[in-house]
Amino acid sequence: MSREIHAKCFPRSHCTRGGGRRQKQRCEGEAKSSVSVPRGTCMTMCPAYELRQRELQNRLHRFEVLTGTEHDRLPRADVSCTVKEYSRPAAGKDSTRATDLRPPDILLKTVYYLVDDIAASSTLHPWTEVYSFVFDRLRSVRQDMIIQRISGPECVAVLERTVRFLLFASYRLCGQPLRLFDSCINDTHLQECLSWLLECYREGQHQHQEEFQALSLLYNLGSAQAVQHVLELPGSVRLSPPVRLALAIGRAYVERNPVRLLRLARRLDFLQGCALHRHLLPCRRDLLLLYSHGHSSRNCRFPIQKLADILSLESSLTAQLCRAHGIHVGGEWVIFSKGSFTESLSEELQCAQMHRLLEDKQQDLTVSDIIHGVA
Template sequence: MNGRPNQPRRGGGRGRGRGQQQKWRPQHQHHDGEHWESRAGGSETDYSEPRGGQWGNEQPDRWNQRCEGGQRSLGRPPPQHEHQHQYHRPQRDNRHLPDRDKQQQNWRQRGDQDGGMTEPNTQDTQHQRHNNKRTQQRQEEPEQGVQPPSEYPHGTCLTMCPRREIQDREAQCRLHRFEMLAGTEHDRKPKADPARMVKEYSRPAAGKDATLSSDLRPSAVLLKTVCYLVDEIAASTTLQPWSEVYSFVFDRLRCVRQDMIIQRSSGPDCLAVLERSVRFLLYASYRLCGEPLQLYDPKINDTHLQESLSWLLEGYRLQDEENHDTHTRGTGMEDGSSQSEEPEEETSRKTGVEVGRHGRQNGNREEFEALNLLYNLGCARVTQHVLELPAHVRSSHAVDQALAISRAFSERNPVRLLRLAGRLDFLQRCALHRHLPVCRRHLLAIYSHGHSSRNCRYPLPHLATLLALTESQTQRLCQAHGVPLSQDAGTGWVAFSKAHFLEKPTGEGEGEGEGISCADAHQKEMRKEAEVKVALIIHGHG
């Protein structure tokens, strides 16, 4: 407070002199010609500026203008936004104002004439113009990250490894021993063998252009590289240990898939590469099961196997759709009606696509659909995918057998599952093997509760047959789960008891979480595999 609460503040608005206080004085007259106050019982100071600094700032002198006709209504002056049209704003001389103020003043006057048009905001207009310009640029520019198919890079490297990478790795001593020139392995700086060099995988880095055509290999060269890795490296009996072989082949196959992704490869060569990659990863998951993490990581192997399987199955679907459309156009069939009697063999010769009885290309789709279901046993998404397959794929022997095993697994019938598993071929058992320990544990749990009796004994050889194990392996498995065993007249007996059964087995060593190691459980299958060459298995002939 300024010490004078009952006195008005000094000073006025813009253009007022010091000490000059201008008040609004109504000039209305009564009908009898005498002046009277605007409010009943009020004085002229009722509409003066606020006293005692109650409002903080002065109110603008808005009501000092006379209304049209020189009359004002009784009571408080109406708000400006409600009766703006009743007041007249005098014209002002703009000659003494700057250009920008003149423009704004002209807009105000135009607004009064047009009935309320507001003053343009210069900053809003600039932002709007900028946004419109950016929108037009975005529409004109091509979308970043998704290029048209014509702009995808195409590889021109016709060797398994680009020449520049061979020189760099040789100079930096980054050659694998499988790629060194014979006789220079023990030298201070080994030499590279161009015939054995394979492009290694490298992560994308900032400033590194991975789309150079000279560093990318076409699909035919990629297939040739994969065949070399399978025949000369993975199937070699002289390159040991096999865990090192797996590490080398795994890295080079990863680089092959990287080149395919950059080039958006598709077609028969792409599918052939993915087929061999999936078979190799399945075989490795079976052969290296139970190895230390330093030598084999099952999680990483599973991730790459799932990605390759998804890519391969999607390629099969697209290829079948394309071949079906080609077959339909070639035979003139539309909406199920045939307009041409030309045989399918003639159509296949003209279109260059081998068409089968169902208008599709003969391939290995049934094999890998079954492998996908066996490897992801119990997965609802994969089971739904298989049930939605075309009839000619779903009714094949491999898929039908995989569906039977999946049904037994969902019904918790381990006896039937293990019996059906014995009819699978080697690669299908490789896909199913990681689910077998769980099935064996379920079988022991069911028998421990169903045959739990003091006077009941179950023959050990028969139980070993049900578990698809040897008698020694069955004994170790029963001991790990707490199932009592007995020996009578040279024959082993099992005394099931639900009180002694242990859900979590007690393993004595690493990799023996189920009572027996994976390598020990695979001895029987590995003996069968020794009769078949690894190259034939990966190429799909085993």
């Protein structure tokens, strides 16, 4: 992971001297200027002014249109379904008007609506469009929180659900075309939300802190800053089962022990698997490279079913993965040769084909359960 991403995800005060003093000074400065911080008075998910403007400009999303007006020249907005969209700050534009800002309780209500009525809907399709809508509206929620400098339980609740949503999307939309899902943009926002959330946890005890400290470790596997951050946490968090398991997986990753990593990964819950899943394909490649050297022999035959169990894949996908790396597969056996191994993968072999490890964990969990953290 790049230094820039590390800096975003793990505050400077965690790894440099004087960070605590700077944090204290920043908090004192914010306290002095608190009189000028705007406080929202908008009691709906979308300010009335924006709603009227978007109706006149025909900029309503189809999820927001009032039933029966879809085919009108200017469809009308369903007030109960219209959500404030994200807008970039612009010169001369006042983004601090109280009537355009939603207070914390309305922001949390908006997030619940986006999760339960949009993201978890069984009737809204395709999910790429659902993701795009929810992603934008959650970004707008965070924008309102930043302008009002909202902190405390409501802020944590919003960020926790946002992180879970972005993690789930990174798994569910893996392999989608760039025009439908940009994994780099999703990653950038996920790292920013994680950074903000971990900073909030420093201000007090929160119910789900252990869960998200572990998710941060798993998502940023191999990051020395992530490990250092966790090692500085109180023992009650650092020694909790989720964090200890994440640390063990991180140690296996750093030691390049893919067999142990994949074995430990079976103990993760679904969302933890989503955080880890972007590392699974490189991990499986490392395992095949290791076996290509360790079992390289003209007379050696390795059972493909045993290899499939180690990789947590079906036999057919294991055979595809082996062939993609130049490994010979003959019937029920794999023949490893260090001379024939190739690093590159064919384009048709996508990570999305290899989700058995996570599919087994998801079982009957609904999208709402996943994002609200109901396991």
